[in-house]
Amino acid sequence: MVDTKIKTIYDVICPFCGSLCDDLEVDIDKSTQTIIGIRNACQIGTAKLFASNPSEHRYTKPMIKKDGKLTETTIDIAINKAAEILIKSKRPLLYGFSSTECEAQGKGVELAEILGGVLDNTASVCHGPSLLAEQDVGVSTSTLGEYKNRADLVIFWGCNPVHAHPRHLGRYSEFVRGYFRKDGRNDRVVIVIDPRNTQTAQIADIHIQVNPKEDYELLNAIRAMVRGVELEDDKIAGVTKEKIKEVIEIMKKSNYGVIFFGMGLTQSSSHHRNVDSAICLTRELNDYTKFLITPMRGHYNVTGANTVFTWNTGYAYSIDFSRGYPRYNPGEFSSVDLLMRDEIDASLIVASDPASNFPADSVVNLFKHPLIVIEPHETPTSAFADIVFPVAIAGIECEGTAYRMDHIPLRLRKVKEPPENCLSDAIILEKIINKINELKGEKQ
Ligand code: SF4
Structure with missing residues (x-):
């Protein structure tokens, strides 16, 4: 007898590495919206998909730091606070973007331009x-x-x-x-x-x-x-x-x-x-x-980050908007170099964990200033954040576009519902942009 509680989704694209394998089969328990079976993925791809299931490490509510501790808040309060931090910042850094969908990467470019900030992705420390x-x-x-x-x-x-x-x-x-x-x-x-x-x-x-x-x-x-x-x-x-x-x-x-x-x-x-x-x-x-x-590109959509940044600004990473137009100079505008020189006074990290792989001195400077993190799981970076936005994971809980390591764009599939309150990276970034525009409009 066919078990109607289980739904199998075929031709799922694995959102882990730049190979973007597109032949995964994923079994979903429809009543709990959890992944209960995966076929064709390798060990690391399997681990990423299973990690989307509810766990103590998964954020499901926006968090804001109060008295030195991250405490639950509403999405509106978190958006408001994030917008205030970014508007106040003289040299904000927007970093990450390689493990998210192209639509979010596009919003990242828009936000960096509005803020006159620095926009960078993980290519600055890999390819x-x-x-x-x-x-x-x-x-x-x-x-x-x-x-x-x-x-x-x-x-x-x-x-x-x-x-x-x-x-x-x-x-x-x-x-x-x-x-x-x-x-x-x-x-x-x-x-x-x-x-x-x-x-x-x-x-x-x-x-x-x-x-x-x-x-x-x-x-x-x-x-x-x-x-x-x-x-x-x-x-x-x-x-x-x-x-x-x-x-x-x-x-x-x-x-x-x-x-x-x-x-x-x-x-x-x-x-x-x-x-x-x-x-x-x-x-x-x-x-x-x-x-x-x-x-051999590592993060599943780092090629997308380079592509989206390039078609919007002319440059693939390490882009500075402080003069109102994009300038490119890896080594000067790369995240690690900026942080080492302590030039950054607020950061927005999207789908990345720089605290785990940046040099220690740069991480100390990252944590010295307001830190906003858009991330589904607890990481060494998010543990020190002032604001954490939980998200729907692209390629598992929401659709999106990703570029394989050979520049072939593929459409990521949604296989299950995200936890309640979890929006996609793109929607959160759009809400921050709207709030910043609103606050700036009020000031004028
Ligand atoms: S981690 Fe890479 S190689 Fe493994 S299934 Fe996913 S895309 Fe394929």
Whole structure:
């Protein structure tokens, strides 16, 4: 007999990592609006979906700090207070936006412009250098579907998808059968370039153990040798010349190669120059065969944040509106740098937890000033907030648009009702904007 209390929703998109797997099946208990079963998701995706169920860590009511403690309040009081803080602030920071829907990201841009504040997303601490490199030298890239169907050489450089994007290998890059790669894993050569012997390296055909922080040297040695330059040293960045020659042969003989790269390139010495060189290597290999490159983006909609910010302001992250028009200067207007210099006097954090991954000194300065957090769960950041807005989680409790790591926009599905009083990030931001406009209007 069919259990009518349970509803199964198919083709659900996982709102966790930049792979945006779109084949999840989610069982909902209709009476309690809780998730009771998930199929096809990896462990981390499953954990995120189950974490939307009621728990002591989930916020369900707006909170405001009173006598040093967060206490429940109404949405109207919280909106009013948030608007007052932001209007009073001379240099507000709006940060996060990578784990929310594009509609909320658009509202974030609007709010930053009204306030004359600084707008930033998590790219400033992950793939910002990739964006700088792409702005410098362009990029030859394609979609995950193309890689699945065509790539016979896959290089993972400075990334560990077995841990960070677990289904990427099975859906797009390593084990999957493609239209021209009918034999799946047997039709592909997989190379991992990483100082660590990661689990991705352990299942690769070749692991190149480059010295830590010497990716730039290795990239340029490969580029020189691709052009036929004979290097004097026997070893470059810990890799023998013979090994480099072997890899170059594989690259040139492949029909369709792709480099997937991660924070091992973007956040090690040379930063965007590493990515710049990797892109140039990709371009140069096209003299011999088809070669492309794609960053492994972490947060499920960080690509959306970069895209929405760019189409609104011209810039992807670290944007300053203090002069009434957008200015872009990573390093000067990046959240961590601003906080380290204690230039920020109020912050609005949307769907992010900077206290867990920013340097300690910058977090101390973040907590010194009024802090507003829009976040479904208790985090180290929200624990120190002055105002917390609980939210409906995008991709689980409300719809929205998200961009996959290869810039493919996908429509997130709503699979269950949010807890009572929980609005989407976009609606909360819109309410704050309306309140600020109202208060500013009153002053004039
Ligand atoms: S690989 Fe990423 S998108 Fe796919 S199920 Fe796992 S966490 Fe979700």
